[in-house]
Amino acid sequence: MLLATWNVNSLKARLPRVQAWIADVQPDVVLMQETKMTDKAFPALAFSEMGYDSAHFGQGQWNGVAIVSKVGLSDVQTNFAAGEPDAEARIITATCGGVKVVSVYVPNGRALDHEHYHYKLRWLDSLLAHVQAVAKPTDALVVGGDFNIAPSDIDVWDTKALEGSTHVSAPEREKLQALCDWGLRDVVREQHPEPKIYSWWDYRNGSFHRGWGMRIDLMLTTSKVADDTTWSAIDRNARKGEQPSDHAPVLIEVAT
């Protein structure tokens, strides 16, 4: 079972690239973020024509998350399953091929002294509560998406350039660690200890070509999935060419 996560940065703008990528890679499940569209505008037909079921939680201009699957899609839950619902469309959960999957778009945070950063930290608390509500650590669970957190310094191109900014601060990394303490594992990092594996590069400054990236798109899995993961990768080729997203897809292959 091949599962992917991809922040597409507008599914309207990216649909040709997304369709071409799916046709090429043939993933079983794709978790998407930043679709930036309403549920009504979501191109479910484009996916069903390719053999995929889909579920979308959108709000319009910003955010928006989706799950597409060719191994079944049921038990769809939009928003948090516990506590106060988020005002924004950032999380959707479903069961695909016997695996509980969650597509998440964690708030960016903007700056450490910004209110949005506190929203980010609260959101990560809610994510832990959500995970605890929908699964047990012994279940087969994948929480994938744009976490807007680089788990450690090896996940950024230059730690000095990022001092004092979001994505690398201790409080948000501790929230990520809390998810791992519950039972989630960063399976891509486990399989790839090497540096310079990034999933996002700013559109500005020629960042992609200069290698100025961060690994902020993660596939966190419980051990039931991690122990059966035979292969994983970040498809940086998808960051190249015409009208790319600023994020690359992250993939894991799980033996079934």
Add this chain to the structure above:
DNA sequence: ATGGTGGCCCGGCCA
């Protein structure tokens, strides 16, 4: 390295 891009939708916000 604090914007030289690219989304949103059409002036400025957001990433």
